[in-house]
Amino acid sequence: MFCKETIIRVRYAETDRMGYVYYGNYATYFEVGRVETLRALGITYKSLEDEGIMLPVLELQTKYFLPAHYDDELIIKTTIPVMPSVRIKFEYETWRGDQQLNSAWTELVFVNRQTGKPVKCPDHITDSLKKYFP
Amino acid sequence: MFCKETIIRVRYAETDRMGYVYYGNYATYFEVGRVETLRALGITYKSLEDEGIMLPVLELQTKYFLPAHYDDELIIKTTIPVMPSVRIKFEYETWRGDQQLNSAWTELVFVNRQTGKPVKCPDHITDSLKKYFP
Amino acid sequence: MFCKETIIRVRYAETDRMGYVYYGNYATYFEVGRVETLRALGITYKSLEDEGIMLPVLELQTKYFLPAHYDDELIIKTTIPVMPSVRIKFEYETWRGDQQLNSAWTELVFVNRQTGKPVKCPDHITDSLKKYFP
Amino acid sequence: MFCKETIIRVRYAETDRMGYVYYGNYATYFEVGRVETLRALGITYKSLEDEGIMLPVLELQTKYFLPAHYDDELIIKTTIPVMPSVRIKFEYETWRGDQQLNSAWTELVFVNRQTGKPVKCPDHITDSLKKYFP
Numbered sequence: 202m203f204c205k206e207t208i209i210r211v212r213y214a215e216t217d218r219m220g221y222v223y224y225g226n227y228a229t230y231f232e233v234g235r236v237e238t239l240r241a242l243g244i245t246y247k248s249l250e251d252e253g254i255m256l257p258v259l260e261l262q263t264k265y266f267l268p269a270h271y272d273d274e275l276i277i278k279t280t281i282p283v284m285p286s287v288r289i290k291f292e293y294e295t296w297r298g299d300q301q302l303n304s305a306w307t308e309l310v311f312v313n314r315q316t317g318k319p320v321k322c323p324d325h326i327t328d329s330l331k332k333y334f335p
Numbered sequence: 336m337f338c339k340e341t342i343i344r345v346r347y348a349e350t351d352r353m354g355y356v357y358y359g360n361y362a363t364y365f366e367v368g369r370v371e372t373l374r375a376l377g378i379t380y381k382s383l384e385d386e387g388i389m390l391p392v393l394e395l396q397t398k399y400f401l402p403a404h405y406d407d408e409l410i411i412k413t414t415i416p417v418m419p420s421v422r423i424k425f426e427y428e429t430w431r432g433d434q435q436l437n438s439a440w441t442e443l444v445f446v447n448r449q450t451g452k453p454v455k456c457p458d459h460i461t462d463s464l465k466k467y468f469p
Numbered sequence: 470m471f472c473k474e475t476i477i478r479v480r481y482a483e484t485d486r487m488g489y490v491y492y493g494n495y496a497t498y499f500e501v502g503r504v505e506t507l508r509a510l511g512i513t514y515k516s517l518e519d520e521g522i523m524l525p526v527l528e529l530q531t532k533y534f535l536p537a538h539y540d541d542e543l544i545i546k547t548t549i550p551v552m553p554s555v556r557i558k559f560e561y562e563t564w565r566g567d568q569q570l571n572s573a574w575t576e577l578v579f580v581n582r583q584t585g586k587p588v589k590c591p592d593h594i595t596d597s598l599k600k601y602f603p
Numbered sequence: 604m605f606c607k608e609t610i611i612r613v614r615y616a617e618t619d620r621m622g623y624v625y626y627g628n629y630a631t632y633f634e635v636g637r638v639e640t641l642r643a644l645g646i647t648y649k650s651l652e653d654e655g656i657m658l659p660v661l662e663l664q665t666k667y668f669l670p671a672h673y674d675d676e677l678i679i680k681t682t683i684p685v686m687p688s689v690r691i692k693f694e695y696e697t698w699r700g701d702q703q704l705n706s707a708w709t710e711l712v713f714v715n716r717q718t719g720k721p722v723k724c725p726d727h728i729t730d731s732l733k734k735y736f737p
Contacts, residue, residue: 213638213648214493214631216486218384218539223482224392225362229616232359236615236674246615247674250352257402258358263395271486272638272649347504347514348497348627350620352673357616363482370481370540380481381540405620406504406515486652492660493634496627518620525670526626531663 203333205238207277211269221268227295228261231305234277235291242329253314254323259288263305273297284334285322287311337467339372341411345403355402361429362395365439368411369425376463387448388457393422397439407431418468419456421445471549471601473506479541489536495563496529499573502545503559510597521582522591527556531573541565552602553590555579605735607640609679613671623670629697630663633707636679637693644731655716656725661690665707675699686736687724689713 209230217223236246249256269275278294288310295302313320343364351357370380383390403409412428422444429436447454477498485491504514517524537543546562556578563570581588611632619625638648651658671677680696690712697704715722 210635212631213485213634214491217481218484218486218488219389219391220486221391223362224395225359225366225482228357228359228362229614232615233612245674250673255353257353257355257399259399261358261395261397261399265391265393265395268391271652272647344501346497347500347619348625351615352618352620352622354620359616363480366481367478379540384539405518406513487657487659489659491630492663493627493630496625496630500627523621525621525623525667527667529626529663529665529667533659533661533663536659 203238203242203281203330205234205241205279207234207237207279209233209275209277211271211273211275213271216271219268220270222270222273224263224265227263227303227305230275230277230295231261231279231291231293231307234279234293235307238279238281238291239326242326244326244329249323250314252323254320255312255314256289256309257312258307258309260308261305262307263303265303267300267302269295269297269302275302281330281333284330285311285326287319287321289322337372337376337415337464339368339375339413341368341371341413343367343409343411345405345407345409347405350405353402354404356404356407358397358399361397361437361439364409364411364429365395365413365425365427365441368413368427369441372413372415372425376460378460378463383457384448386457388454389446389448390423390443391446392441392443394442395439396441397437399437401434401436403429403431403436409436415464415467418464419445419460421453421455423456471506471510471598473502473509473547475502475505475545475547477501477543477545479537479539479543481539484539487536488538490538490541492531492533495531495571495573498543498545498563499547499559499561499575502547502561503575506547506549506559507594510594512594512597517591518582520591522588523580523582524557524577525580526575526577528576529573531571533571535565535568535570537563537565537570543570549598549601552598553579553594555587555589557590605640605644605683605732607636607643607681609636609639609681611635611677611679613673613675613677615673618673621670622672624672626665626667629665629705629707632677632679632697633663633681633693633695633709636681636695637709640681640683640693641728644728646728646731651725652716654725656722657714657716658691658711659714660709660711662710663707665705667705669702669704671697671699671704677704683732683735686732687713687728689721689723691724
């Protein structure tokens with residue numbers, strides 16, 4: 202298991218007329234969470250794409266407990282719960298101080314950009330994760 | 336069961352550098368789907384809010400099968416599968432021609448704007464749905 | 470001069486906590502306006518990109534008079550005011566009924582995707598515009 | 604004159620199928636720029652709204668020189684060039700390292716939320732700006 206906390210400040214553009222963060226915008230926050238989680242492991246998602254590997258999302262599940270508001274400082278707690286293979290799972294929790302606002306997870310698949318076919322998680326990712334999955 | 340199809344043309348702003356519709360933007364398409372489904376029943380979501388009732392999303396689940404591309408004409412098939420009570424469920428399928436791109440569902444809750452408390456689905460909604468749930 | 474009206478319904482996702490359409494989202498509405506204007510001329514922007522021509526925006530100017538609200542049905546009046554050469558100008562007005570909400574213009578440049586260099590407006594576009602610029 | 608630099612990392616959601624930051628998303632970056640500029644002066648835009656003052660945008664002008672790409676670390680240089688009165692102007696430059704990507708400005712107006720009428724810039728803002736406009 203590998204965890205990483207990322208701080209996101211809510212932008213005005215991300216609120217809706219209820220005064221809440223629009224429910225669809227958390228998908229973007231979770232993207233930032235998983236990209237920063239990979240970066241903390243020494244992996245940039247951009248270089249992955251430059252190597253010819255894409256990582257499209259297969260599934261997204263979100264449970265909303267409390268709304269976030271404009272200018273809130275949110276903590277996105279992102280976890281890689283299991284060693285990735287062809288797929289990689291990320292779990293997310295959004296917190297504001299000691300209040301949990303939602304929980305979510307996504308499953309993504311490693312895809313060869315040329316062939317469009319699923320491929321195994323690149324070795325440099327599994328190598329950098331090994332010590333967290335003893 | 337009540338169903339409604341809504342057509343959405345993919346905007347450039349909604350694509351990402353993979354050339355696909357960004358996975359988080361489907362939440363907006365589903366919003367359009369459920370708003371048009373309610374409108375087909377004679378209910379405008381705006382007037383609901385003006386009556387003092389909000390409808391925040393409690394849960395969102397999406398399974399992605401195929402990506403949508405720029406300028407695609409998508410059909411959002413939205414279904415109200417069960418008679419709403421305090422909560423209302425919507426199911427969605429996104430189609431491009433005869434290809435299904437994803438399936439999803441959301442659960443929302445009727446909330447009194449003043450008190451912030453859950454309330455029963457307004458009578459005029461259940462009335463307009465009655466004939467579809469014999 | 471060539472003009473085209475496009476109707477856009479305001480989505481919840483596009484509002485902000487003021488209850489207005491977020492000022493940055495009009496850029497997307499104007500994109501829809503110019504894409505539908507080209508389509509009315511028999512040109513799809515997508516096929517343009519498939520031919521290897523991109524059309525990045527060089528300049529955007531917007532004056533906001535009145536806000537748009539959730540669920541408003543807006544008319545985007547788009548005009549090509551002068552015959553395009555290496556650049557193409559679009560002018561926009563957003564109306565709600567007989568109220569003008571804003572006015573804007575963009576200038577875009579035809580660019581060869583391979584070389585990244587500006588190129589002349591493709592002949593099939595100037596041909597389709599000729600009769601409107603006698 | 605008061606200046607402030609804000610760093611923004613480009614999100615995947617903000618790119619388009621050209622691989623660039625979508626031209627409309629800079630409006631959001633500029634919002635972040637001006638909010639952080641106010642915060643550097645001890646003013647939170649949120650508290651301004653809580654006091655009953657809104658700050659809608661009257662005008663936006665952007666000139667685009669170079670595109671930003673996914674994962675770029677951008678510097679938004681925001682300037683308040685003149686002492687605000689009923690209106691407040693912000694100027695923006697987006698930089699990636701030593702490359703300027705665009706320049707822009709917005710004019711906003713202080714509005715009383717209740718009456719919808721323009722009002723003078725609150726004293727605590729002019730007070731905090733005084734020393735920068737000798």
